[in-house]
Every structure is written in C-alpha cells, then in structure tokens.
Amino acid sequence: MSGRLEGKSAVVTGGGSGIGRAAALRFAAEGARVAVVDLSLEAAEETRAAIETDALALELDVTDDDAVRDRIREIAKDFGRIDVYFNNAGVPQAAKPIEETSREEWERIMDVNLRALFVGAQAVAPVMRAAGGGSIVVTSSIAATRPRPGIATYVASKAGVNGLVRALALELAPSRIRVNAIAPVAVRTPMLKEFAFAESEAATIERVEATIPLGRLTEPEDVAAAALYLASDEARCVTGIVLNVDGGRDL
Secondary structure, eight states, X not given: OOOTTTTOEEEEETTTSHHHHHHHHHHXXXXXXXXXXXXXXXXXXXXXXXXXXXXXEEEOOTTOHHHHHHHHHHHHHHHSOOOEEEEOOOOOOOOOOGGGOOHHHHHHHHIIXXXXXXXXXXXXXXXXXXXXXXXXXXEOOGGGTSOOTTOHHHHHHHHHHHHHHHHHHXXXXXXXXXXXXXXXXXXXXXXGGGGOSSSOHHHHHHHHHTTOTTOSOBOHHHHHHHHHHHHSGGGTTOOSOEEEESTTTTO
C-alpha cells in the first residue's frame, strides 16, 4: 500500500527538532521526498540522517527574505516541484510583564512567527501554481484564541498567523493551493521551558495539563499527524481552517 504522500515533495521549516523533526519523519515515512530546513544545519542533518529515504538538509534563517527565496528555488530545482510547504519554524516568548518586552523582542517574534510565513508563501506559491496546486501548512498556537498573561507578543504573532492563513487560502484557492494552520496547546519540545513564568518547567507542565480536558500535553507526533492530514489529498477540500490539536483546551 502506498503512503499518503507518495510521489510528493515536501519542505519542513524548523525541521531540526520538535514538531518539525516529527513531521519530516512522518512525511518521509508516508512516501514524500523531504527537504529539512533549519537555522541549525547540524540539527537539520540529524533529522535527515533519521530519514531512511532520500532527503535534503539545508540551513535557513526564515527571517532572511532573500535566503528563503533562494532555498525555495534550490529545492524546487532539485525536487522538480514542491507539493507541501510546512511553515513550522517559530520562536516562543519568555513570559514577562508587557512593560518589560523590548521592541527588539517584538520584532524578532513577529519576524519569525508571522512575516516568515508571508515571505515563504510568496516564494512557494509560484512553484506550486506551476505544478497545478499544493498545500501550505502552518504551525500556529491555541494561544491565539486562548491567551494567557505574559506572552502578549507571541499571542499577537499567532493571531496574525491565523488571519493570514485565511487570507492566503482565499487568494490562492483558484490556483488549487490550500492553506491551513494547526493550533497546538503546549507541546513537549525543547521550546516548552521558554514559556515558564517564574516557575520550573515541571511546574509549568503540571499547571498547563490541569487546564487541558484530556489531561496531557500535546506531543510533536500529534501535530505531525495533523500536518500529514492537511498536507495529503485526504484534505483536498479543506482550506482556510485552524485545526486545534489541544486536548480540548479551546472548549
């Protein structure tokens, strides 16, 4: 039986760890040829090495507009097409009172979490259009609709992601390019400790799990499974949605 992404080519940003690594592995296991891109080439190489099929590992700073465009062109030339673009790279915000958030921190979070999606879509849309369509999947966050104190900039960036996803979905629909987002609750990744607010990581996990109806954190593989669905032809009539993978946190 063929995989759900058999014959497709996929790009995963932030593919060196956490959600990105889990998605790259899952996409490859389902038949896709995967380009793993990450700010750390070493981390990207580690993911590539864990993929049993042919894959690429590339260094990329998603805030460098020219580099994003160059990488997309490079991958498209190597693969011949790009069917899936998983815009997963993101940065957290260390919880703090709003008056302690600097302009530099605001701009960094907005650049990575929001502007990079716009630039990536600009670069990949013509490639997908030429191939007859494709799927852009984005990692958002449940924080966009269920914020908590101390991470206002992060919340704003992800709320912007949700709005941009809907706008891109509408604009790119005539080209048969679908655009969807996934909104996880706190995910068990190395980034989790960054969200601690004057408490230990263990205390943060315990507090967060107490707010989740299913009583557990989201795992990277949970998000990867959702990304696989949205990337696959099974979701061929799904666009412009934000799929919560949050254990019921948004209820």
